[in-house]
Amino acid sequence: MAGCQGLVLLCALLWLIFVGDTTAAICSPTLGPAGFEECVNLYPSYSNRSQWATCLTDSYIRQKSKGRHACIDTRATYCWYQCMIETYEIGPGYPAPSPVYDDCACGSDSLRTTQRPSSMSTLPPWCFSPNGQECSWYKQCLEKRHPCEGTQSAYAVTYAEKFCNLYTDYARYLGQTGQNWTNAVRKCLQVALVTTLRPWVTISCEKIRQMAINSHSECYLAPYPGAPSICDLPATDWWKIFWTIKSGFLSSFVESLNGLFDVLKGCQRNVLDNLKDMVKFKFYIERENFKGQNRSTLEELNNLSEAVADAFAWKLGWSDSGIMWYAYYNFTTFNSTVPVEVLITAKGIYNLDSPKVSNFNFTAVIDRVVKAVHDGDLFFTNIGDKCEPIYVKQMRECVDFECKQTNQEVTSPPKKCNSPNQEVTSPPNKCKSSAFGLTNNIMHTILSFFIFLISIAVI
Numbered sequence: 001m002a003g004c005q006g007l008v009l010l011c012a013l014l015w016l017i018f019v020g021d022t023t024a025a026i027c028s029p030t031l032g033p034a035g036f037e038e039c040v041n042l043y044p045s046y047s048n049r050s051q052w053a054t055c056l057t058d059s060y061i062r063q064k065s066k067g068r069h070a071c072i073d074t075r076a077t078y079c080w081y082q083c084m085i086e087t088y089e090i091g092p093g094y095p096a097p098s099p100v101y102d103d104c105a106c107g108s109d110s111l112r113t114t115q116r117p118s119s120m121s122t123l124p125p126w127c128f129s130p131n132g133q134e135c136s137w138y139k140q141c142l143e144k145r146h147p148c149e150g151t152q153s154a155y156a157v158t159y160a161e162k163f164c165n166l167y168t169d170y171a172r173y174l175g176q177t178g179q180n181w182t183n184a185v186r187k188c189l190q191v192a193l194v195t196t197l198r199p200w201v202t203i204s205c206e207k208i209r210q211m212a213i214n215s216h217s218e219c220y221l222a223p224y225p226g227a228p229s230i231c232d233l234p235a236t237d238w239w240k241i242f243w244t245i246k247s248g249f250l251s252s253f254v255e256s257l258n259g260l261f262d263v264l265k266g267c268q269r270n271v272l273d274n275l276k277d278m279v280k281f282k283f284y285i286e287r288e289n290f291k292g293q294n295r296s297t298l299e300e301l302n303n304l305s306e307a308v309a310d311a312f313a314w315k316l317g318w319s320d321s322g323i324m325w326y327a328y329y330n331f332t333t334f335n336s337t338v339p340v341e342v343l344i345t346a347k348g349i350y351n352l353d354s355p356k357v358s359n360f361n362f363t364a365v366i367d368r369v370v371k372a373v374h375d376g377d378l379f380f381t382n383i384g385d386k387c388e389p390i391y392v393k394q395m396r397e398c399v400d401f402e403c404k405q406t407n408q409e410v411t412s413p414p415k416k417c418n419s420p421n422q423e424v425t426s427p428p429n430k431c432k433s434s435a436f437g438l439t440n441n442i443m444h445t446i447l448s449f450f451i452f453l454i455s456i457a458v459i
């Protein structure tokens, strides 16, 4: 079948020239316009059932099919692209006709009456053949056609735009490979969602979110034949992208980015080995109230890790010293001792949003952590969703990202009872005072929303 796929475009074209009625939409090879759709019957190469075809740019078709399909007319900028090949990669069948599935069928062959959604008419042609360079595509096209922001299944317009603008705003800070990768990925991410704009598509916000999630790892690994993969990025470029995206959201969010690390694990070369200009800690936290009744979920422990690191940052003045942190839980045990992984760097090094800093001296930051653990100062009374007391028992400063080797290991003294400091050792949070109740509820909602948004970046 693969050999015939290119012909499909020709079939659609011929049909419209010879059979198309006078009301048929046009698709000029030079002018398009993109987005016009037509109901075509391609019997006998497909079953005797009409399907949709859309006028699209050759460049979109090549990107969408990862180079497998193109306009037959090599000089054409635009040509017809039919639903079965665009959606299912099912080209015309010889001699047995290929099927036409329900969601591609149109006209009297459609099982449902397809109504052109009213929002459709307001979508400009460029929405249908995004070139990846218009970061407003998410708001102007996707969100207009499917208003999902603010629903339970919001697609990360915020995340996607942030990523898209990374290239526009910061390409000059990345190497050539990093630039090419970012540019290819942002195009890949848009193209992956274009089919949802078609007028015959009825799709839930949750399904769109799923489609977006599924496209991420594929787009990161292989955005386009010939474009670099995430595995080809130099470690410094990858960390710049990671920290810049992270900084675009509330100072702390967790589980979300772990998935990115999993994508990197698939690479032959270990991008993560290089901890240049970063420090990785592993803190062993004692949960004082933990009775061992119910196992905590991974999400709870990730939430806890995040809250713990925020408390450290508050206590140790990380923000003021220009430090950014990323904290997460990486499954090892479920008991009262929780290993919390904390990665820190200086804003001016990897966050492209911040003014540049070179030769940041991490020694003072590390020394302060070591002293705090050594003195048993990292005790907090109200941490996380459960407002629980936690105490740092031990800390390892790691040589490598996975903490296979340690530079130093510090153990805390047994916790002092009735420490006079006890009352002031928790950062202001929702546990502290009812006066903050309303504000914190709102903050909590906003925070959940962002965590939800960013979670699409995971897979």
Ligand SMILES: *[C@@H]1O[C@H](CO)[C@@H](O)[C@H](O)[C@H]1NC(C)=O
Pocket: 043, 048
């Ligand atoms: C295709 O279907 C139409 C209506 O369903 C029918 O009139 C026509 O004869 C069919 N053509 C072939 C070749 O089967």
Ligand SMILES: *[C@@H]1O[C@H](CO)[C@@H](O)[C@H](O)[C@H]1NC(C)=O
Pocket: 176, 177, 180, 228
């Ligand atoms: C980046 O893309 C440009 C233009 O497509 C190409 O000439 C260059 O070789 C690419 N560089 C790398 C390192 O991929």
Ligand SMILES: *[C@@H]1O[C@H](CO)[C@@H](O)[C@H](O)[C@H]1NC(C)=O
Pocket: 293, 294
């Ligand atoms: C343990 O889980 C059960 C069911 O999920 C719940 O009803 C119970 O309150 C939990 N116990 C504690 C101590 O959290």
Ligand SMILES: *[C@@H]1O[C@H](CO)[C@@H](O)[C@H](O)[C@H]1NC(C)=O
Pocket: 258, 261, 330, 331, 341, 401, 402
């Ligand atoms: C989680 O732990 C496993 C096993 O030690 C390790 O291979 C992996 O790299 C860790 N993941 C992260 C994100 O630290």
Ligand SMILES: *[C@@H]1O[C@H](CO)[C@@H](O)[C@H](O)[C@H]1NC(C)=O
Pocket: 333, 334, 335, 336, 337
């Ligand atoms: C928790 O589990 C780890 C590994 O299974 C073990 O080394 C540690 O001693 C346990 N901690 C407690 C308090 O039981």
Ligand SMILES: *[C@@H]1O[C@H](CO)[C@@H](O)[C@H](O)[C@H]1NC(C)=O
Pocket: 361, 362, 363, 364
């Ligand atoms: C970094 O700071 C520490 C003390 O804070 C100092 O002893 C050390 O010399 C500094 N290192 C460099 C390279 O400046």
Ligand SMILES: *[C@@H]1O[C@H](CO)[C@@H](O)[C@H](O)[C@H]1NC(C)=O
Pocket: 297, 299, 300, 303, 385, 444, 447, 448, 451
């Ligand atoms: C984790 O934190 C988020 C945001 O604060 C919250 O919505 C979610 O319910 C928490 N998850 C668990 C299991 O507590």
